[in-house]
Amino acid sequence: MARTIPDVTTVALAVTDGMLHFELSIAYEVFSAAPIGVADPWYDLHVCGRGAVRAGWFRLEPDHGFEQLTKADTVIVPGWADVDEAPPADLVDAVRAAHEAGARVASLCTGAFVLAAAGLLDGRRATTHWAHTQALADRYPQVKVDPDVLYVDNGSVLTSAGKAAAMDLCLHLVRLDHGSSITNAVARRLVVPPHRDGGQAQFVTAPAPAPDNHPLAELFPWAIERLDQPLTVEDLARQARMSSRNLGRHFRSVTGTTPLQWLLTQRIRYAQELLETTDDTVDTIAAATGMGTATTLRRHFNRTVGVPPDSYRRTFRSRPHPGLNDSRQHHQLP
Incomplete structure (x- = not known):
């Protein structure tokens, strides 16, 4: 059954030690502040985790535990730094529970490994950073890994390619919720394109x-x-x-x-x-x-x-x- 997005959408960032700070920061920047001139209510953003979290070179204190994910409309899972290690079981369980409760779940970059571990990508098309698409396909053979796209939208489950593609997916979510006008305003504030053509294949051997x-x-x-x-x-x-x-x-x-x-x-x-x-x-x-x-x-x-x-x-x-x-x-x- 199609899920209705309310006027104020609660977005929860699911964070834990080992998250990539770049992707986490992108999501926080997009969903934390409304663009100038937007009178309507913006997102209600929560950072959910287990105790203090070290993400790259900085440390943050989540304002909620993982249990809050089941109350969110949208759950964002930032990139996971060490794809050779299994993501924490409590994070995987919380993300799975949030999806079962009706949340739209999106991963940024290697956050796809968390969604795959939760079984959310089984039988679905998905992507991740081009350097790790083969590892994702090998470890989770039921996932239809597409290495060439910037993001994949399966409705209630979305995945993005690496690094800057996290911005593409976050803006796509804003567009689904608020339309082109607001998305363009957000993009102009961040000085980024509201939409990029092509896939991540163009970035594999050389930067754009x-x-x-x-x-x-x-x-x-x-x-x-x-x-x-x-x-x-x-x-x-x-x-x-x-x-x-x-x-x-x-x-x-x-x-x-x-x-x-x-x-x-x-x-x-x-x-x-x-x-x-x-x-x-x-x-x-x-x-x-x-x-x-x-x-x-x-x-x-x-x-x-x-x-x-x-x-x-x-x-x-x-x-x-x-x-x-x-x-x-x-x-x-x-």
């Missing part, structure tokens, strides 16, 4: 280039401002001053996908934004996103998002928030 330090840096905003136009690969290549073949190679390197697939992703994302924040008809949105007709938009939207545009609007329609205006200029890519 800085937003202003790769051959497509100027092309991305140019294309996003022209989503209503019938752009082709040749148009993009001409604007980037390179051959179509070169363009394809750079797109694969930077975004992990092809130019046309990237364009489709931007069109769908903009359609989602318009469905959430305007009363425009599907025909109007189809024209604004370069889909041409409502039929074409519905086909691509349903295939990509999994629901028709009208159903999506009913589920994710954002309430107005003063001072938070979406537009294509707020996209930050890749």
